[in-house]
Amino acid sequence: MHTDEEFTEAIGRVAFSYESMSYSARWLIDHEGREVRVGLWDAHVDSFLVHARRLFAFLEPTSTHHADDVLISDFLEPVPDLILTHTSAEIGNINKRIAHLTYSMEPDRVNWPVPNVSSELHRAMAAFMEQMAMHRPNLVVRLQEAANKLEPTFRKLVN
Secondary structure, eight states, X not given: OOOHHHHHXXXXXXXXXXXXXXXXXXXXXXXXXXXXXXXXXXXXXXXXHHHHHHHHHHHSOOTTOOTTOOOGGGTOSSOOOOOOOOOHHHHHHHHHHHHOOXXXXXXXXXXXXXXXXXXXXXXXXXXXXXXXXXXXHHHHHHHHHHHHHTHHHHHHHHO
8 A cells, every 4th residue: 555645746747747748749739730840849749659658557557557557546446437549559559659669660740649649638637637536635636736737738639
């Protein structure tokens, strides 16, 4: 069992990935089709993918998670059904992009489904925060602070 301090630190990590994924998604959406230095574009793509992958692993853990992984079940039991709609192939593509150098890597400006993935994660995080507010109100504050900072981004990505 984890201590209150460990839970507080862990929820801060979740909030950080939520903020980082959101900011990168917003940047990518706002700059789609514009002339941008390739390195800058890739930095945002990679940031988006890393943090999206972390959130998917948090919200929908697999049997291959590690004992020290931060999981939704650490905070809510039973785990709410968040109805994540991504496919295992999409997660596989994300994993491959962020963890492997391959001969078949997509071009730098591959059409990642940024709006779809970010909307899905925003809806899931909103549902998670709603449940946390009812069952773990002492821990939801950090997530709510992140969501409040992201409100304009959130509205643009979800709508």
